[in-house]
Amino acid sequence: MFYRKITAEEAASLIKNDDVISLSGFTATGCPKAITRALAARAEVEHVRGNPLKVGLCTGASTGESVDGVLSRVNAIKFRTPYQSNVDSRKALNDHDIHYFDLHISELAQYLRYGFLPKPDYAILEVCDITESGKIVLTSAVGVAPTIAHLADKIIIEFNRYHPRELVGMHDIYEPIDPPYRKEIPIYSVSDRIGVPYVQIDPRKVMGIVETDLPNEICSFTPLDKLTEQIGKNTADFLHGEIKIGRIPLSFLPIQSGVGNVANAVLEAMALNKEIPAFEIYTEVIQDAVIGLMKKGRVKFASGCSLSLTTPVLNEVYAELSFFKQKFLLRPQEISNNPEIIRRLGLISINTALEADIFGNINSTHIAGTRMMNGIGGSGDFCRNAYLSIFTTPSTAKGGKISSIVPMVSHVDHSEHSVKVLITEHGVADLRGLSPIQRAETIISNCVDDQYKDVLWRYLKLGQRGHTPQNIDVALSFHDAFNKTGDMRNVQW
Amino acid sequence: MFYRKITAEEAASLIKNDDVISLSGFTATGCPKAITRALAARAEVEHVRGNPLKVGLCTGASTGESVDGVLSRVNAIKFRTPYQSNVDSRKALNDHDIHYFDLHISELAQYLRYGFLPKPDYAILEVCDITESGKIVLTSAVGVAPTIAHLADKIIIEFNRYHPRELVGMHDIYEPIDPPYRKEIPIYSVSDRIGVPYVQIDPRKVMGIVETDLPNEICSFTPLDKLTEQIGKNTADFLHGEIKIGRIPLSFLPIQSGVGNVANAVLEAMALNKEIPAFEIYTEVIQDAVIGLMKKGRVKFASGCSLSLTTPVLNEVYAELSFFKQKFLLRPQEISNNPEIIRRLGLISINTALEADIFGNINSTHIAGTRMMNGIGGSGDFCRNAYLSIFTTPSTAKGGKISSIVPMVSHVDHSEHSVKVLITEHGVADLRGLSPIQRAETIISNCVDDQYKDVLWRYLKLGQRGHTPQNIDVALSFHDAFNKTGDMRNVQW
Numbered sequence: 001m002f003y004r005k006i007t008a009e010e011a012a013s014l015i016k017n018d019d020v021i022s023l024s025g026f027t028a029t030g031c032p033k034a035i036t037r038a039l040a041a042r043a044e045v046e047h048v049r050g051n052p053l054k055v056g057l058c059t060g061a062s063t064g065e066s067v068d069g070v071l072s073r074v075n076a077i078k079f080r081t082p083y084q085s086n087v088d089s090r091k092a093l094n095d096h097d098i099h100y101f102d103l104h105i106s107e108l109a110q111y112l113r114y115g116f117l118p119k120p121d122y123a124i125l126e127v128c129d130i131t132e133s134g135k136i137v138l139t140s141a142v143g144v145a146p147t148i149a150h151l152a153d154k155i156i157i158e159f160n161r162y163h164p165r166e167l168v169g170m171h172d173i174y175e176p177i178d179p180p181y182r183k184e185i186p187i188y189s190v191s192d193r194i195g196v197p198y199v200q201i202d203p204r205k206v207m208g209i210v211e212t213d214l215p216n217e218i219c220s221f222t223p224l225d226k227l228t229e230q231i232g233k234n235t236a237d238f239l240h241g242e243i244k245i246g247r248i249p250l251s252f253l254p255i256q257s258g259v260g261n262v263a264n265a266v267l268e269a270m271a272l273n274k275e276i277p278a279f280e281i282y283t284e285v286i287q288d289a290v291i292g293l294m295k296k297g298r299v300k301f302a303s304g305c306s307l308s309l310t311t312p313v314l315n316e317v318y319a320e321l322s323f324f325k326q327k328f329l330l331r332p333q334e335i336s337n338n339p340e341i342i343r344r345l346g347l348i349s350i351n352t353a354l355e356a357d358i359f360g361n362i363n364s365t366h367i368a369g370t371r372m373m374n375g376i377g378g379s380g381d382f383c384r385n386a387y388l389s390i391f392t393t394p395s396t397a398k399g400g401k402i403s404s405i406v407p408m409v410s411h412v413d414h415s416e417h418s419v420k421v422l423i424t425e426h427g428v429a430d431l432r433g434l435s436p437i438q439r440a441e442t443i444i445s446n447c448v449d450d451q452y453k454d455v456l457w458r459y460l461k462l463g464q465r466g467h468t469p470q471n472i473d474v475a476l477s478f479h480d481a482f483n484k485t486g487d488m489r490n491v492q493w
Numbered sequence: 494m495f496y497r498k499i500t501a502e503e504a505a506s507l508i509k510n511d512d513v514i515s516l517s518g519f520t521a522t523g524c525p526k527a528i529t530r531a532l533a534a535r536a537e538v539e540h541v542r543g544n545p546l547k548v549g550l551c552t553g554a555s556t557g558e559s560v561d562g563v564l565s566r567v568n569a570i571k572f573r574t575p576y577q578s579n580v581d582s583r584k585a586l587n588d589h590d591i592h593y594f595d596l597h598i599s600e601l602a603q604y605l606r607y608g609f610l611p612k613p614d615y616a617i618l619e620v621c622d623i624t625e626s627g628k629i630v631l632t633s634a635v636g637v638a639p640t641i642a643h644l645a646d647k648i649i650i651e652f653n654r655y656h657p658r659e660l661v662g663m664h665d666i667y668e669p670i671d672p673p674y675r676k677e678i679p680i681y682s683v684s685d686r687i688g689v690p691y692v693q694i695d696p697r698k699v700m701g702i703v704e705t706d707l708p709n710e711i712c713s714f715t716p717l718d719k720l721t722e723q724i725g726k727n728t729a730d731f732l733h734g735e736i737k738i739g740r741i742p743l744s745f746l747p748i749q750s751g752v753g754n755v756a757n758a759v760l761e762a763m764a765l766n767k768e769i770p771a772f773e774i775y776t777e778v779i780q781d782a783v784i785g786l787m788k789k790g791r792v793k794f795a796s797g798c799s800l801s802l803t804t805p806v807l808n809e810v811y812a813e814l815s816f817f818k819q820k821f822l823l824r825p826q827e828i829s830n831n832p833e834i835i836r837r838l839g840l841i842s843i844n845t846a847l848e849a850d851i852f853g854n855i856n857s858t859h860i861a862g863t864r865m866m867n868g869i870g871g872s873g874d875f876c877r878n879a880y881l882s883i884f885t886t887p888s889t890a891k892g893g894k895i896s897s898i899v900p901m902v903s904h905v906d907h908s909e910h911s912v913k914v915l916i917t918e919h920g921v922a923d924l925r926g927l928s929p930i931q932r933a934e935t936i937i938s939n940c941v942d943d944q945y946k947d948v949l950w951r952y953l954k955l956g957q958r959g960h961t962p963q964n965i966d967v968a969l970s971f972h973d974a975f976n977k978t979g980d981m982r983n984v985q986w
Contacts, residue, residue, distance in 0.1 A: 079926075081926070093928075093960050094958060094959045094960050095958070096928070096930055096960075099927070099928040099930075099931060100928050100960060101926050101927065101928060102909070102910065103910060104910055111925070114740060114880070114881075115738070115739065115740045116740065116881075116913070116925045116926065117925070117926050118926065178839070179742075179746055179837065179838055179839020179880055180682070180742060180744060180746060180747075180838065180839060182681075182836075182837045182838075182839065183681060183837070184677035184678075184679070184833075184837070185677075186677070188676060189673075245608070246608065247607060247608045247609065249672070249673060251673060253672055253673060254673075339832045339833065339836060339877075339878060340677075340832065340833040340836060340837070343675075343832060343833060344672065344675045344676070344677070344833070345672055345673070345675075346671070346672020346673060346675065361905065366959070366960070366961060367959075368957075368959075368965060369901075369959075369961070369963050369965050369968070370956070370957045370958060370959030370960070370961055370962060370963050370965070371958065371959035371960065372959065372960035372961070376908075376910055380877075380908075380910060384832075384873075384877060385832060387607070387672055388607075388609075408862075410963075410965060411961065412854065412905030412908055413908050413910070414908075415869075415873075415905055415906050415907075415908070416595070417595065417596060417597055417869055417873060417906070420609070432604070432609045432610065433572075433574070433594050433609065433610050433611065434592070434594065435586075435589075435592035435593050435594060437589055437592075438592060463863070464861075464863045464976070465587060465588070465863065465864065466587045466859070466860075466861075466862075466863030466864035466865065467586050467587050467589075467593060467859070467863070467864065467865035468859060468862070468863055468865070468904065469863060470862045470863050470903075472861060472862050472863070472903060472969050472972045472973055472976060473969075473973055473976075475862070475969060476965050476966075476968060476969065479965045480965055480966055483957070483965060
């Protein structure tokens, strides 16, 4: 091979304290794994010796155990952006051991290019193929790889044999020119191909190649239950109704669907509702549910940033790669989440709220206003620019101790202006054209759990004068009750 | 004339209770005035007789005394969207006499077309010319006129002789096709012309023409003072620094500037700083300051949705129309505020915050969390999609009784993710890449007034565990103190 073969340990030894490392991948798929594990092992040793070794870490989105997990447990991350979902990194950033910069997924690449974020010293890229002239084929995700590959002065390759070389052609790599010279991004339908199937790197920047054979680290979701199925059904019924009324075209529109259990339930329910035509997906994360629906012919095409599939399902895709290569495109996150494309294609965006309030604001990130869960991810890119933006949530959590619908969310990620429809297992609140007081009445009537209806009606009567009748005195009292007693039902005024 | 000439009273008599009327114009410029005044007079009479007469009112943005003023004083508005700034309509919507749907300015036209908002029964359009074949030339604003002109079944024209027919050519009228057939919006530089200079209407829909000769109703701003000048200077110095560092291209980027005194001060200061090249403006509202800067050669071109100029300055423009017609384009608000264009052109957006918090969230709309000031307007369209998004605010209001920077904003319109730089008269907080605790330290150090520094440092120490160390118990205590004592300095824990 044209490139120098090195071990993961040799690769890790190149990285110095305070370096910024940037990785391919998006969610726990397509990320390098061996070098970051070796780096964590090295950091542990150095820290015992009293030597500092902490890096800035920039990835497409979240990663898996082999990146955020091992590195945050040995306290080797100084700065982190743009997203994470690992239990140990979550703890570290909530303890301020990691400085975490939460960012809209679509903005990362351009913020790096504009110099708004630290320049990456290293790009570490997982590939399934590489040529002498520096054409690399990524694996099961794109993320921010094209941008870090040309910004970083040094590149290390993880050549992961787990992924077949035949993946070539599944990626559509395109990087826009920056203002003042930027042109349109020429995607006019979900399956439009606008770039090339490889990332071009400068071969002279490659410090070495580490060979691996490691599966992705995607966890499976808990199976659907009656509650998530009901949320899915409510959403599908609502969309069906919108088609009938003519507010969604008969030919339907592309779907963006968030990550997780509720999102899967929504897709399954949409597929079951035969009044909804077979549909296309334009999203960031392609999950297990999509594969089954493709086989059934209910999903026609999926454009995303990553195949975030569990190992058995990814293996299924790889076993029938020639079929699935006609069904997928993997794009850089700057394109999968691009406002221009989202608005042009007219996506129906369906995302999960951590918490909503009766006036229609959404908290996607913070537990009780202080503790970061994961990050905003792509939810803001999609909901703000969608044709129609829907948020779903179970009406309660922790066996009823938490109402997902409160007087005032403890942190706002999506303001009332971005939230058109709110759906729980109890029903649908269509907020379009409603004033705050009308929104509150609709949400309490249709979406709130019975255990919390009375108290929220009472809250509304306490409202101080104004367009949005909050009561500033007790607006956060649900959270206060939860912090102090572990149960929002103990709220008192 | 081909069309039937009618009086304003005759026109107003056509409108029935519960009708939705939609108007041309954007701010108190380009709006019809005579028919709405006649409608208000009629509503007053009908209400005395015990007959209901209330309409839904949809305009480009705010209007003037002759629309929101007169109609809200006689309680003739039932529903209002997307923006207002009139003292009487503000009172009415805060009292829930008007149901107000606050909306991103860029979304109005497509929401009307998608059927997400009530279909307008009437479009009332102020024009400076009209042909037999239904080509109309708008006056000093475009707003949502092209969309309401084809959606409404009935059109009434206010032919306002105040505006010269020679305005033809200043407007660039373009309406995108809706998904799934939408294409790119082909603007690649601020002065690109993509449409036609007229709005095409169906002449058969014209119920009549009311002739008027009425000036716009734009109020002048208070003159700059030392404080606003200092905010302007801080902003200009910051931008100059960004050019020097290379984070803004040497050729500079187009400026979007919000409405009001501080916005004017920023433009003036940028024009004074000769290290900043002469620049272009891509914005929604073109204000007085721009005209002076054009004459000085500091502003090269301005694309907007309205000429929101005071009467003397508008007269100046009309007196030299052939010069200024080369310098302006007026576009529909769907285009002036379009996310695709804002991101492609790479705007530097500068908007004014009503209130900011130490973690970088912005309140643009609600006083003390409940009382609507104006509305979100275009601030969200611009700040979310800008190359670089700056918010400015004086550090205090009401002689120090209000700190514009609080622990937690009482309403979030722009989340931390959209706010890159915060500037007060005291200094600049560059928030890019910072975690919440780092942002808080930077904002308190650089932007907060001395009177509030200690209390905000103390607040930060009270923070509950987490990424964003709010203290939910007392997060809104500044507002509570203000509600109870009229002075945030009385905050106590």
